[in-house]
Amino acid sequence: MSDRPRERAICLYVTDFSETSQVAHFLARASGVVHALAKGSKRPKSATGGPLDLLEEGEMVFIPSRREGMATLVEFAPATYHVPLRKRAGALNAALYMAEITHMLLAESDPHPPAFDLLSAALARLDKSDAPIQAVLAYFQWRLLRQVGLLGEMDGCIACGKALSGEPLSREAVSRERFFFSSREGGFLCSTCRPEGGDRQVVPPAALAGIAALAAMDRRQPASLAEPAAAAVNDLLAYHLSYQLGKTPRMLRHIRPARPGPSSI
Numbered sequence: 001m002s003d004r005p006r007e008r009a010i011c012l013y014v015t016d017f018s019e020t021s022q023v024a025h026f027l028a029r030a031s032g033v034v035h036a037l038a039k040g041s042k043r044p045k046s047a048t049g050g051p052l053d054l055l056e057e058g059e060m061v062f063i064p065s066r067r068e069g070m071a072t073l074v075e076f077a078p079a080t081y082h083v084p085l086r087k088r089a090g091a092l093n094a095a096l097y098m099a100e101i102t103h104m105l106l107a108e109s110d111p112h113p114p115a116f117d118l119l120s121a122a123l124a125r126l127d128k129s130d131a132p133i134q135a136v137l138a139y140f141q142w143r144l145l146r147q148v149g150l151l152g153e154m155d156g157c158i159a160c161g162k163a164l165s166g167e168p169l170s171r172e173a174v175s176r177e178r179f180f181f182s183s184r185e186g187g188f189l190c191s192t193c194r195p196e197g198g199d200r201q202v203v204p205p206a207a208l209a210g211i212a213a214l215a216a217m218d219r220r221q222p223a224s225l226a227e228p229a230a231a232a233v234n235d236l237l238a239y240h241l242s243y244q245l246g247k248t249p250r251m252l253r254h255i256r257p258a259r260p261g262p263s264s265i
Helices: 089-105 115-127 133-147 171-175 204-216 227-245 248-252
Strands: 005-015 022-028 032-038 057-063 072-081 179-182 187-190
Touching: 005 089, 005 115, 022 057, 022 089, 022 115, 032 057, 089 115, 089 133, 089 227, 089 248, 115 133, 115 227, 133 204, 133 227, 204 227
Parallel strands: 032 072
Antiparallel strands: 005 022, 005 057, 022 032, 057 072, 179 187
16 A cells, blocks of 8 residues: 555545644545544645535545554545535435444445445435435445445345245235344344344335335346335334444434435435
8 A cells, every 4th residue: 555545535524623623534435434634624725725524525645544543634635525415405414424324334444445436426316406315315324234244135034034925025015914123133023033022123114115126226126216115214224223333323313304205216
């Protein structure tokens, strides 16, 4: 690795360090999460062109940390500020939630190029005025949890193997069998195998329909993810994420849809 890597990065978190400097946490495509001290970043003529802000995406140059210290940001040249999504509260809240859970799920200096690509693509989609916010968010959570190994197969009961109807997650199964989700067990449980207490969530039909659509997308099959189904999936995946991490993302309460309507990715 170069002593001064240059790579694409997205700002996940930023806070003031002093009157003129900031501490920023970036998701760098090749290096993973990088905690960096941006000296003098709040000055107009700094190497960052001014104060760093959340969700900025561009090219960074940094000096990697030694041992457990912070890296030093040498330069950051934003290519996009994602201005369009910042003008719509729903899109902005979804983007901030995605940045927060990415920061929560990825360890420092653990490269995850697919996670970077996933976040970059999701932010670009939210920049579009017609973006189905809940669907974009559901796909992002689904793929990110899979990439970090916190979401296994979702095609039926993990205890007895009973699939939802004849095919995994077929839509006809939604009204035939009541399923539960256990974060501790890592998947669905049917009515027979459900735990008697503790960690379990009834999976509503809308969530099953949404997961069916996401599973079809994973198989590169045509699928449509309606906003009500996507919202139900987001609730389920956010519950799972919170249980696994032992804490709830701060932005979670801001991503609930006000008036969900039919739409698709």
